[in-house]
Amino acid sequence: MSSNPQSWQIGQDDQGPLSWQEQALCAQTDPEAFFPEKGGSTREAKAVCELCEVRDECLSYALENDERFGIWGGLSERERRRLRRNVG
Template sequence: MGAIAELSARLAFDADDREWMLEAKCLDADPEAFFPEKGGSTREAKRICTACPVRDECLEFALSNDERFGIWGGLSERERRRAKRLTA
């Protein structure tokens, strides 16, 4: 399943618990920026996350759901793993 299709499927699941996603800045952005190819730039996605009003909720969602791909809450997979270790 492609990154865009996977994200769409995840957004549709438990939509009531994810109303915060409707305020996300990434909804108006190119989804490919949030799921770059290995070695690709994450700069654009992180720039969008910086101005996002639901950045904290997004990061919390990614950490609690063990998201392994993409930029969530302004952090890459590696950065989320590091954050999770530091809070454990």
């Protein structure tokens, strides 16, 4: 993962800026795994993200839109905050 803030830009293609979501493995998985209760396990969601082809696009989306809940691009909200701090 590049720590370059430019990498957070969501790329557009012929189908629009969010077409990557159609390819996301999480779209075929129980959404509750990606939004666990406080203190709940994130292991299942992160395992899905690890195999996902659009992980970078997902993380970029979460960072650009300041997503505060759930696992996005394989990172929890706390991990995304830490990433922002380290880059910023």
